[in-house]
Amino acid sequence: MKDLKANILKSALPNHIAIIMDGNGRWAKSKGKPRIFGHKNGVTSVKEIIEGCAEIGVNYLTLYAFSTENWNRPKLEVKTLMALLVSSLKKELKTLQENNIKLNTIGTLYNLPEKAQKELADVIEKTKNNNRLTLTLALSYGSREEIVNVIKKLSKKVVNKQLDIKEINEKIINNHLYTFSLPDVDFMIRTSGEKRISNFLLWQIAYAELYFTNTLWPDFRKENLFNAILEYQNRERRFGKTSEQIEKLNE
Numbered sequence: 001m002k003d004l005k006a007n008i009l010k011s012a013l014p015n016h017i018a019i020i021m022d023g024n025g026r027w028a029k030s031k032g033k034p035r036i037f038g039h040k041n042g043v044t045s046v047k048e049i050i051e052g053c054a055e056i057g058v059n060y061l062t063l064y065a066f067s068t069e070n071w072n073r074p075k076l077e078v079k080t081l082m083a084l085l086v087s088s089l090k091k092e093l094k095t096l097q098e099n100n101i102k103l104n105t106i107g108t109l110y111n112l113p114e115k116a117q118k119e120l121a122d123v124i125e126k127t128k129n130n131n132r133l134t135l136t137l138a139l140s141y142g143s144r145e146e147i148v149n150v151i152k153k154l155s156k157k158v159v160n161k162q163l164d165i166k167e168i169n170e171k172i173i174n175n176h177l178y179t180f181s182l183p184d185v186d187f188m189i190r191t192s193g194e195k196r197i198s199n200f201l202l203w204q205i206a207y208a209e210l211y212f213t214n215t216l217w218p219d220f221r222k223e224n225l226f227n228a229i230l231e232y233q234n235r236e237r238r239f240g241k242t243s244e245q246i247e248k249l250n251e
């Protein structure tokens with residue numbers, strides 16, 4: 001593990017990592033346990049991955065904790081997931097403070113139970129001046145919903161003559177996304193063997209490297225993260241340029 005970490009190049013770290021944490025249910029099922037047992041163990045992975053990112057110097061970590069589609073799960077599972085969120089926030093506030101981690105959220109938070117909204121607002125307020133790592137939880141988040149929301153906001157500004165259609169560009173769109181304060185995603189990870197994006201940060205991953213692993217989320221720990229980052233560092237990111245142009249830039 002020490003070797004793994006030592007091999008990571010500090011100068012080529014992904015600035016923003018986004019993760020689709022998938023496979024909690026299957027992990028629990030393989031152990032003959034209820035799905036929520038998987039979510040509970042998933043929280044331990046969340047903690048390790050946050051710690052791992054902070055340790056090596058990743059600046060932004062965004063986790064897909066609850067999608068707009070997840071509301072369709074059995075009522076009891078939704079309720080337990082929300083309770084798990086509240087208890088984790090309560091338990092981890094101290095660690096976030098000690099490690100200088102700032103909490104942020106994206107999604108339609110007003111759909112969450114009041115208790116969860118209150119707890120989130122409290123932790124966001126208390127960690128707002130932290131600056132080592134920005135941890136963003138995507139909650140009741142869907143990328144298409146986010147884009148629809150941007151279109152509504154911009155249309156309103158155009159109708160109210162606060163904005164001219166000619167002024168609309170990528171930067172303006174970026175500034176109206178829930179992720180307005182975050183940089184583009186450099187590296188997106190999905191666990192559990194599914195090779196889909198599932199409506200997560202569609203705009204923001206335009207140039208991201210994608211990484212799919214069969215490991216189920218509750219088994220995805222620091223070592224797995226470091227291995228993924230090492231693979232990221234072996235890829236060449238060209239942003240539409242040729243290899244020769246990139247080599248020249250790096251000279």
Ligand code: FPP
Nearest residue numbers: 021022023024025026039042043065085088
């Ligand atoms: C995907 O596994 C996981 C989720 C939908 C929820 C993720 C939530 C946590 C890890 C815990 C709470 C989070 C925080 C930030 C405290 P799945 O249920 O889709 O698994 P399956 O595909 O095997 O059924």
